[in-house]
Amino acid sequence: MTATVLQFSPQASAEEERARALSLEMAEASAQEILKRTLTDEFVNEIALVSSFGAESAVLLHLAAQVSPDVPVIFLDTGKHFAQTLSYRRKLASQLGLTNVRDIHPNKEHLGAEDPAGDLFRRDANACCDLRKVRPLRGALDGFSAWVTGRKAFQGGERVHLPAVEWNGRHFKVNPIVRWSRDDLTSYIEEHALPAHPLVEQGFPSIGCWPCTRAVEEGEDVRAGRWSDNVKTECGIHTD
Numbered sequence: 001m002t003a004t005v006l007q008f009s010p011q012a013s014a015e016e017e018r019a020r021a022l023s024l025e026m027a028e029a030s031a032q033e034i035l036k037r038t039l040t041d042e043f044v045n046e047i048a049l050v051s052s053f054g055a056e057s058a059v060l061l062h063l064a065a066q067v068s069p070d071v072p073v074i075f076l077d078t079g080k081h082f083a084q085t086l087s088y089r090r091k092l093a094s095q096l097g098l099t100n101v102r103d104i105h106p107n108k109e110h111l112g113a114e115d116p117a118g119d120l121f122r123r124d125a126n127a128c129c130d131l132r133k134v135r136p137l138r139g140a141l142d143g144f145s146a147w148v149t150g151r152k153a154f155q156g157g158e159r160v161h162l163p164a165v166e167w168n169g170r171h172f173k174v175n176p177i178v179r180w181s182r183d184d185l186t187s188y189i190e191e192h193a194l195p196a197h198p199l200v201e202q203g204f205p206s207i208g209c210w211p212c213t214r215a216v217e218e219g220e221d222v223r224a225g226r227w228s229d230n231v232k233t234e235c236g237i238h239t240d
């Protein structure tokens with residue numbers, strides 16, 4: 001469960017060099033060590049954790065709660081979540097002792113102007129994610145220099161080569177569990193008796209907004225139920 005180290009060009013910025021040095025330093029570090037180093041030392045009071053309170057979110061939230069239970073946790077309340085996600089967000093935050101979970105909503109004026117009927121997801125999912133996730137997150141991260149993500153390499157795509165710390169031109173992004181396998185996650189959940197999102201047992205291994213998430217069939221990829229009638233595969237918050 002160690003992290004990949006990015007190679008930067010000789011023209012790398014000071015921030016890129018700082019991310020590279022941190023990634024090198026923590027190449028063999030555990031998720032707990034990465035969180036301790038970043039939450040309580042390198043970026044203390046300048047770092048937030050972003051969580052969807054989805055199928056596997058309990059792992060990163062539990063790890064963070066052990067290190068810093070008052071870390072700001074940003075939850076993007078898009079207005080399109082399953083009711084089960086909203087109740088899980090409340091239950092999990094309480095059970096883990098997280099004291100600083102922030103529900104971030106889309107801008108009301110933007111909603112009224114760009115999605116007055118609430119059906120933008122049908123016509124333009126990218127614009128809907130930009131309105132309900134990307135821009136609200138950008139605002140929520142104002143004042144922070146770094147944020148923690150729950151991305152895993154086994155999810156594929158660009159995530160395969162993520163380092164422990166990266167610089168996206170605006171913020172540092174910390175990826176403590178990027179090298180964890182699905183078995184690592186399952187073991188951790190069992191070991192700590194973490195509550196599952198209620199939709200997991202109904203066939204939802206990856207959970208987003210209700211209009212854009214369906215249960216998956218046996219043998220399908222875990223993210224096959226996300227935007228399954230669309231070429232879209234990511235909401236855009238990690239598109240730097």
Ligand code: SF4
Nearest residue numbers: 125128129132209212
């Ligand atoms: S996941 Fe779907 S409903 Fe949610 S913000 Fe994106 S397009 Fe809109």
